[in-house]
Amino acid sequence: MHIVVCIKQVPNTTQVKINPETNTLIREGVESIINPFDENALEAALVLKDTLGAKVTVVTMGPPQAEAILRESISRGADAVLLLSDRAFAGSDTWATSYALAQGIKTLGPVDLVLFGKQAIDGDTAQVGPGVGEHLGWPVITFVRKIEVDGNLLRVESVFEDGFDRIEVALPAVLTVVKEINIPRMASLKGRMASRKAVVAPVTAAAIAARPECLGLRGSPTRVIKIFTPPKKTGGLKLDGADAAAAAKTVVGKLRELKIV
Amino acid sequence: MSLNIDNVKCSGCGLCLRACPFGALLLESREGQGLPESKYRKIAIVTEACTLCGACLETCKFDAMQIEKIQGGGTPHKEQYQGVWVFAEQRDGAIQGVVYELLTKGRALADQRGTHLAAVLLGHQQQEHCAALFAYGADKVYLVDHPALAQFNSDTYTDILTGLINKHKPEIVLTGGTSIGRTFIPRVAIRVNTGLTADCTGLEMDEKENILLQTRPAFGGNIMATIICPNHRPQMATVRHKVFKQGAPAAGRPGEIIAEPAGIRAVKARVLEVVHAMGQQVNLAEADIIVSGGRGLGGPENFALIAELAGELGGAVGASRAAVDAGWMPSFHQVGQTGKTVCPKLYIACGISGSIQHLAGMSSSEVIVAINKDPAAPIFDVADYGIVGDLFAVVPELIKALKNR
Numbered sequence: 001m002h003i004v005v006c007i008k009q010v011p012n013t014t015q016v017k018i019n020p021e022t023n024t025l026i027r028e029g030v031e032s033i034i035n036p037f038d039e040n041a042l043e044a045a046l047v048l049k050d051t052l053g054a055k056v057t058v059v060t061m062g063p064p065q066a067e068a069i070l071r072e073s074i075s076r077g078a079d080a081v082l083l084l085s086d087r088a089f090a091g092s093d094t095w096a097t098s099y100a101l102a103q104g105i106k107t108l109g110p111v112d113l114v115l116f117g118k119q120a121i122d123g124d125t126a127q128v129g130p131g132v133g134e135h136l137g138w139p140v141i142t143f144v145r146k147i148e149v150d151g152n153l154l155r156v157e158s159v160f161e162d163g164f165d166r167i168e169v170a171l172p173a174v175l176t177v178v179k180e181i182n183i184p185r186m187a188s189l190k191g192r193m194a195s196r197k198a199v200v201a202p203v204t205a206a207a208i209a210a211r212p213e214c215l216g217l218r219g220s221p222t223r224v225i226k227i228f229t230p231p232k233k234t235g236g237l238k239l240d241g242a243d244a245a246a247a248a249k250t251v252v253g254k255l256r257e258l259k260i261v
Numbered sequence: 262m263s264l265n266i267d268n269v270k271c272s273g274c275g276l277c278l279r280a281c282p283f284g285a286l287l288l289e290s291r292e293g294q295g296l297p298e299s300k301y302r303k304i305a306i307v308t309e310a311c312t313l314c315g316a317c318l319e320t321c322k323f324d325a326m327q328i329e330k331i332q333g334g335g336t337p338h339k340e341q342y343q344g345v346w347v348f349a350e351q352r353d354g355a356i357q358g359v360v361y362e363l364l365t366k367g368r369a370l371a372d373q374r375g376t377h378l379a380a381v382l383l384g385h386q387q388q389e390h391c392a393a394l395f396a397y398g399a400d401k402v403y404l405v406d407h408p409a410l411a412q413f414n415s416d417t418y419t420d421i422l423t424g425l426i427n428k429h430k431p432e433i434v435l436t437g438g439t440s441i442g443r444t445f446i447p448r449v450a451i452r453v454n455t456g457l458t459a460d461c462t463g464l465e466m467d468e469k470e471n472i473l474l475q476t477r478p479a480f481g482g483n484i485m486a487t488i489i490c491p492n493h494r495p496q497m498a499t500v501r502h503k504v505f506k507q508g509a510p511a512a513g514r515p516g517e518i519i520a521e522p523a524g525i526r527a528v529k530a531r532v533l534e535v536v537h538a539m540g541q542q543v544n545l546a547e548a549d550i551i552v553s554g555g556r557g558l559g560g561p562e563n564f565a566l567i568a569e570l571a572g573e574l575g576g577a578v579g580a581s582r583a584a585v586d587a588g589w590m591p592s593f594h595q596v597g598q599t600g601k602t603v604c605p606k607l608y609i610a611c612g613i614s615g616s617i618q619h620l621a622g623m624s625s626s627e628v629i630v631a632i633n634k635d636p637a638a639p640i641f642d643v644a645d646y647g648i649v650g651d652l653f654a655v656v657p658e659l660i661k662a663l664k665n666r
Contacts, residue, residue, distance in 0.1 A: 036599050098451060121598050122480055125459040127447035134451040137315055137328070139416055139530040142444040155533070159593075160352070160440040161546050163537040165413070169530040179599060180592045213334070221335075221456030221493040227486045230478070235642045241632065241650015248658035251630055251646045260550075260607045260628055261574060261663060 001054040001149075003045040004105055004114045006132065007038035007073065009066045010122045034069045037117025039184040041177050044147060045115055046077045046185065052149055055079050057108055061089055061100055067200045075187035075195035082108065085202035088210075091217035094123075098131025100215060103208040105136065113154070116176040118143055126176070133174035140174045141167055145181045263329055264307045264317070268296050270325035273303025277317035277326060282524035283424055285310035286317065312424035313452050316526045335492030336455065341430050342494035345371040348422070348436040348446070349380040349394055349402070352413065353535075356390050358502055358547070359437035361397045365508035366464060366500070367435055368398030370473070373466045376432065379403060383421060385411035388518070395516035397508065402516060403429070407523035412535055413441050416528035419448040425521060426453050431495045433473055435464070438499040439546075450497050456490035457497040460602075462504050462625070463487075472496065502546055503604045504625075545596065550576030550607045553596055553623075554584055557612020557633065557652055561589035566656050567611060573663045579603070579623075581613045597622035609659075611652045615640025632656065 012033040034042075045056045058073040060066050061084040070081035084104045092100065105111055114136070116129035126142070133140030145164065146157040152171050157164045159178055187195070205215055213219060237254075239247040255261045278286045287306045291299060305325075318326050336342070347363040349356060364380065371378040379401040380394040391402045405421055418441075426434065426449070436442040438460045450457035462485075463476035473496040475488045490496045545551060552571040554564055564578065571578045580590040582597050596603055598618040608626035613619060615631070615638055623629070624643045631644035632652045641647040648655050 093456060094447070095451060095454075095456060124479065124602075125447075126443050127450075127457060127459060130444065130447035131451050134419075134448045139528070140444070140448060141415070141530060143440060158444075161544050162352070163535070165532050166534040166536065167530055167532050173529070179595075221454070222458060222488050222490050224486050224488055225474075227484055230485050235647065236645035238636075238641060238644075238647040238649060241648040241655050244648075244650055244654040244658040245661075247648045247650065248655055248662045251648065252659060252662040254646060255607065255628070255630075258628060 001048065001052060001112045002108070002110060003048060003054050003056050004108060004111050005038070005042045005045045005056060005058045005073070005078070006101055006114065006116050006128070007042065007058055007060050007069055008035045008117075008120045008122075009033070009060060009062050009069045010035045010120055032065065032068065034072060035117055035120045035122075037119060037121070037177070037179060039117070040179055040181050041115040041117045042073055042076060042078065043182045043184040044177050045113075047182060048113075048147070048149065049077065057082060057111075059101060059104055059108075060084065061092075061097060061104070064202055067202075070200050071195045071198060072187065074198050075191035076185055077188070077191055081198070081200055083200050083202050084208065086204040088205040088212060088215045091220065092215065093220035093222045094125055094127040094131055095221050096215055096219035098128050098135050099219065100205070100208070100210055101128065102132045102135035103210045104203065105132070107203075107208050112171045114138070114172075114174045116174070118176045118178050129174060129176035136172075136174065138172050138174050139169050140176075141169055142176045144175045144177045147175070147181070264311050264313055265327050265329055266305050266307060267325040267327070268304060269299060270323045271304045272301045272323050272325070273305065274322070275303075275305070276320045276322065277305055280317050280320040282314070282316060282420075282526040283310045283312055284524070285312070285424075309427055310424060312420045312427065312524070314420045314423075314524075314526060336494040339492070339494045342432040344377045344379055344429070344431045345374070345433045346379050346381055346431040346435065346495070347399070348434065348442065349382040349390070350437050350439060350441050351382065351384050351387055351390065352441065354384070354387065354411075356393065357437055357439060358507070359439060359500065360394075361507045361510075362502070362505040363435045363437065363500060364394065364397035364399055366505045367433075368508070370433065370464065370466055371398075373468070374432070374471070377401060379431070381405075381422065381425060383410045383418060385409075391516065391518050393510065395514045396510035396512055398514075399516055401519055403519050403521050405521045405523045407525060409525045410523060412532050413444075414528060414530065414532055415445045415448070416530055417525060418445045419452065420526065421523060422449050423452045424524060426495060434495045434497045436497070436499045438501040442499050446497065446499055453495070455493035455495060455497055456488075457499070458488045458490070459499050461498045461500050464498060464500070473498070501602065501604065545577050545579055545594070545601045545603050548577035548603070549605050550574045550609075551579045551596070551603055551605045551623075551626075552576055552609045552611065553579030553581060553613060554590075554611050555581035555613030555619075556583040556587070557614075558584065558589070563653075564590060566653070570609065570611075570656055570660055573660050574607070576605070576607070579608075581619050582616070610640050610644070611656060613640055614638045615643065
């Protein structure tokens with residue numbers, strides 16, 4: 001089984017800076033991490049590797065620095081990595097990102113399963129996983145919390161607001177996973193050594209036979225026209241809890257006035 | 262995106278016509294069409310009913326069919342795209358609350374644009390819901406009825422909505438940011454080759470340009486971005502529950518029901534079982550009132566106090582990341598950036614300091630009450646009512662005050 005895990009490098013900070021000219025995010029100079037949900041996707045792949053035997057390839061698209069999260073993936077047990085890095089990808093929205101990732105995955109030879117985290121914590125769109133599935137023409141199951149393999153079939157649990165669906169899907173398929181599926185492992189010593197030795201070379205748009213008109217800003221149907229900071233809430237009535245009964249009475253009174261309770 | 266038929270390779274055998282669940286392919290004579298010379302007399306033609314599902318690709322023995330998922334320079338004839346659509350999501354035969362909120366918003370957008378509002382309802386024997394959809398502002402309901410649509414299936418729903426969009430060409434399509442919406446709408450957007458803006462908190466028409474201004478939070482609400490989809494149609498957006506207000510229904514408001522055929526093809530993903538494991542108690546996204554506990558609770562046993570307050574209010578129990586990571590509560594209770602984003606009418610934070618990640622998940626709640634020992638806790642910056650004190654003293658008093666009517 002060949003499993004591909006798509007991961008994203010996200011800033012590990014809440015200090016968001018915006019380039020006022022291009023209205024795009026400035027990511028330089030900010031510590032970066034693997035998107036937390038993608039760590040669960042990688043762990044799910046590594047569990048399948050441990051139990052059934054599989055090759056795990058980790059793919060990311062981003063600037064050259066995104067190499068760091070691929071090395072981190074190797075140190076946890078990934079067998080191979082693909083770094084899609086090219087100025088032509090810059091400014092991609094979810095449409096263009098899905099397209100580029102799908103093109104990249106197509107260069108990896110036969111692939112049985114592609115895993116994503118349910119969403120990235122910077123954009124929160126949850127669109128790229130389903131988008132890649134669509135570009136590959138494969139079925140997509142989202143918000144998966146359990147995976148069972150039965151030959152060429154997967155049986156998964158897909159989480160909804162009020163419960164979950166048990167779904168059977170034939171491979172190849174794309175899944176996005178939720179946090180509760182597992183607890184990501186730490187890097188192993190052996191993994192760290194492999195990570196240090198690994199050669200991670202950026203792969204360009206031309207190398208994945210991507211059409212230039214489908215990439216970057218040009219290939220993106222959506223445009224960001226304005227970025228602004230939301231007005232900060234200033235806080236309301238602050239009560240001293242030393243007299244708990246009085247404070248509780250005041251708050252419940254206010255909530256009754258507002259007809260909330 | 263488009264389905265292309267190679268005009269040299271196609272033999273006109275007609276196998277693809279039989280495979281197409283949507284009746285979207287026709288056979289025509291090659292004569293007089295200005296086609297390259299061929300030994301074949303007929304050729305398959307793609308019509309607008311095509312949903313790009315790909316069922317035909319596998320049947321073609323001549324390698325003459327290809328789906329080209331190409332973005333290019335925008336949707337041709339985009340002026341033909343008219344009307345505002347709302348996807349009327351039903352789960353187990355219940356229309357989701359967000360649908361009525363979207364209809365209210367969609368009605369305003371349609372009036373501003375001088376166009377109609379339509380709801381799209383997929384399901385089995387769901388016609389009874391049409392009256393309510395009209396009452397909340399829909400002029401039309403596109404109704405697709407089939408036993409296979411009773412339960413959500415991502416592949417099938419994607420096929421059908423794609424087909425309807427290609428056929429009727431709406432200008433705007435709004436969908437709830439629910440699990441169902443977030444599962445299949447991104448696929449539809451790729452297939453119809455347009456943009457999709459997730460979790461919008463603001464939707465407005467730019468009257469000069471006649472385009473939809475879609476505003477959404479990013480970076481956990483630290484910044485807001487206004488996004489447009491200038492050259493592709495439809496303009497598509499998802500919106501979370503409780504972001505827009507639901508208007509008052511106009512009972513008896515008339516509307517037109519348009520029954521649409523369901524093209525169902527064999528799908529690769531089959532729903533074996535639908536399990537409603539979680540009651541309303543943990544359905545945080547839907548809850549009107551949420552009481553959350555954090556590190557200040559000191560241990561899992563003290564969540565009983567949180568549950569008691571939640572029970573008194575008829576609300577759900579939430580937890581901070583610290584409480585979940587400590588193993589005090591299962592992760593589906595977690596509120597925040599890596600948990601659930603909630604916007605209830607009332608959010609009570611007990612012993613939660615209010616990290617940026619937590620605030621990102623709950624700061625849009627209507628009324629926030631915070632109880633914390635530390636007067637400098639950031640949670641007080643977003644709280645409408647803050648009580649600086651010991652939660653073990655305050656929460657029982659809150660319960661007492663609520664009981665005391």
